Amino acid sequence: MSTPQNHAVVFGATGLIGWAAVNQLLSNYPAPNTFASVTAVSNRPLDAQRTFWPKESSERPKVQLVSGVDLKSGELKEQLKDNVAGIEITTHVFYFVFAPHDEDHQEECKINCDMMRNLASALNALSPNLKSFVYSGGTRGYGIYIPGGIFAPPLDESMADTIPANYAKTVAYPWFRRILTDASAGREWTWTEVCPDVVVGFSAIGSNYSLALHWAQYLSLYAKNNGEGAEVVFPGNKEAYNARFTSVSSSILGRIAIHAALNPSSCGGKIINMSDRAEPTTFAEVWPRIASFFGLVGVAPGGAEGQRPSEYIETHGHLLGEYGKTAGVGAGRKQLDSVGWWLTFDRQLSAERLRSVGFNEEQDPSEGWIEAFSKFRDAEIIL
CATH class of the missing domain: 3.40.50.720 (NAD(P)-binding Rossmann-like Domain)
Known part of the structure; x- marks a missing residue:
């Protein structure tokens, strides 16, 4: 070899x-x-x-x-x-x-x-x-x-x-x-x-379809605005939260x-x-661990739909630094938003x-x- x-x-x-x-x-x-x-x-x-x-x-x-x-x-x-x-x-x-x-x-x-x-x-x-x-x-x-x-x-x-x-x-x-x-x-x-x-990975210049990047920007902003220990609800519904992938x-x-x-x-x-x-895994398994990286408490989705990650980033994105403002998910943000509502079935x-x-x-x-x-x-x- x-x-x-x-x-x-x-x-x-x-x-x-x-x-x-x-x-x-x-x-x-x-x-x-x-x-x-x-x-x-x-x-x-x-x-x-x-x-x-x-x-x-x-x-x-x-x-x-x-x-x-x-x-x-x-x-x-x-x-x-x-x-x-x-x-x-x-x-x-x-x-x-x-x-x-x-x-x-x-x-x-x-x-x-x-x-x-x-x-x-x-x-x-x-x-x-x-x-x-x-x-x-x-x-x-x-x-x-x-x-x-x-x-x-x-x-x-x-x-x-x-x-x-x-x-x-x-x-x-x-x-x-x-x-x-x-x-x-x-x-x-x-x-x-x-x-x-x-x-689940990294790109120095951003990526249109990186769920990890999308959620990382969302959660880092959410943590800054809400403080350590705040609860953050999974952005989706219960079916997607428990679907295997x-x-x-x-x-x-x-x-x-x-x-x-x-x-x-x-x-x-x-x-x-x-x-x-x-x-296979589920978001029910990984969401609490994902949130904990940012000092947040990840919880299961409830009944009401809150602000989607892209909307939250759009509202608070000015808080990101120089590289964060240019290295987002761009055109893929709406599709990535929908992951927690659309992919409600097992697909492992x-x-x-x-x-x-x-x-x-x-x-x-x-x-x-x-x-x-x-x-x-x-x-x-x-x-």
């Missing part, structure tokens, strides 16, 4: 999932010298002083930060060749990019499929040493956007290819699998789709993605669910395939929330 020539390129490196993968790569997971170099590609320019990745050392893989690569461009191949040093020796690609289009999910699907097809074509031309291509799917691919869901949990990977055709038109992941299967045919690389449900923390997520990349013989051509542990993931491919690490889901909150505070994104 220790092959110093390995070069990983991470697209979407500053987002919620991409940050986690780069963090684990630069932390020498699974062992020192597994990767010689890492290229972190982001859409926006990144301040190298605010990545919060492991600091440069003789033991850490070399890292280069690249911004301004347009995955929609007809000149993508030239952009990669000009901007990514070592693109020709790339061995592992991690793709954590998604362009949302909330108004039209079929158009969203087309945009993202075009980007994926464009990148796969460019890599085939530029990276003859490519071994694996790992990208993130999600439980949208299991139909959780349909009220009540489609399948009875636990959700296992075989279900993802049986979603109704009219729903599949609005979901990019099944089409990603076809695009990458075609692109890798007759070549030495393969793909893996890693599938999380609730991702699967969460995955930044550290576990990054390691699963790397494990899949390094084991194409067992993980290639497959969807693999991601989880902190095989046993099966961990059977994850264990069968040799990944056995587990941790208490609450630890992922605390780890993320601590990083947000260190980065001055929350109070």
Whole structure:
């Protein structure tokens, strides 16, 4: 496994999932010298002083930060060749990019499929040493956007290819699998789709769909205004509070993605669910622990619906510091608000395939929330 020539390129490196993968790569997971170099590609320019990745050392893989690569461009191949040093020796690609289009999910699907097809074509031309291509799917691919869901949990990977055709038109992941299967045919690389449900993690520049960030800003403001020991009601209803789901923390997520990349013989051509542990969790389990980080007492939802987190942040967000004001959840705030009212059904993931491919690490889901909150505070994104 220790092959110093390995070069990983991470697209979407500053987002919620991409940050986690780069963090684990630069932390020498699974062992020192597994990767010689890492290229972190982001859409926006990144301040190298605010990545919060492991600091440069003789033991850490070399890292280069690249911004301004347009995955929609007809000149993508030239952009990669000009901007990514070592693109020709790339061995592992991690793709954590998604362009949302909330108004039209079929158009969203087309945009993202075009980007994926464009990148796969460019890599085939530029990276003859490519071994694996790992990208993130999600439980949208299991139909959780349909009220009540489609399948009875636990959700296992075989279900993802049986979603109704009219729903599949609005979901990019099944089409990603076809695009990458075609692109890798007759070549030495393969793909893996890693599938999380609730991702609990950190991003230095914010993230449109980070529930941990959304709640961290809300709760830090709530604690400032109401004081230590104040009760804070779960933002949702009793059904969502008690519904079972699967969460995955930044550290576990990054390691699963790397494990899949390094084991194409067992993980290639497959969807693999991601989880902190095989046993599902509930917000009833984690909400009190989440609130306690901020000195608050988390309590179950009552009858009346209070102010939603995004509304509270909008009212009191002026209290946040410089970085907190610019690193919020942006366009995803309304969807994240609805988590506690909309996801009222059990939707936990099966961990059977994850264990069968040799990944056995587990941790208490609450630890992922605390780890993320601590990083947000260190980065001055929350109070």
